[in-house]
Structures are given as structure tokens and as C-alpha cells.
Amino acid sequence: MRLEIDTDSAVPPYEQVRAGIATRIAEGTLAPGAHLPTIRQLAADIGLAVNTVARAYRELEAAGLVVSRVRHGTTVAERRPDLPPAEAMARLDEAARAYRAAARALGVSLDGAIQALRRADT
16 A cells, blocks of 8 residues: 655644545545555555554544454455444544644645535535
8 A cells, every 4th residue: 555654744644644544445445345454564664653553543443444353454344324424424524624634734724625625526
């Protein structure tokens, strides 16, 4: 898996990893059931500490995006169409906060970030 980590960003590295994987899951690039690299392998590939990647994986699992099992690794969770609306909104709020933090780190205004979302929707 190819993830770019900006060490100069105000967004912590674990959040960049979490957001990068979450985006790939949302886009369908990582399909349900797809295996993620081991924590050690991904940490080595992108030059981060194992604990940093482990935190990103824990947060992805807490959000229900991935499932980790001993000796089976980490896989993308099956999509749940029965996700309660409150849970869907909570996840969307979390993603929005991460997006806003990334926009701020890039020096982009809120209006600019909203425009980018609109362009992505077309």
C-alpha cells in the first residue's frame, strides 16, 4: 500500500495513515475483505514507528472500518447497510474533522475546502 506521509504537516502521522486508509476504503480501492499490510510492514514501508501505525489501525478498527484477528491479520470490514443514522453521522463528523485539519495544514480556508468537496462530487 502506498501512503504519503507529510512530516511537516500539522496533521499527526497516525491520522494521515488512518485517513489515507479510510479514504481508500470509502472510494472502494480497498474492498471489503481486502488484507491490509501488517503493522510492521506498513511502518517499514512508509518510514514510521510501529506504534504510530498501530494507533491508526486501532482507530480504524474502532470506527468499524477494519477487523483485526490474531494470525489472520487486518482486513477491510464488510460494509454494513444497517448502520444506524447516528453512527453514520458520527463517522462523517470524524472524517470532516480530519478533512478540516488537513485543509488547515495546507493553508486552505473553509470555503476552499468546501469547494474541493463540491469538485470531488462531480
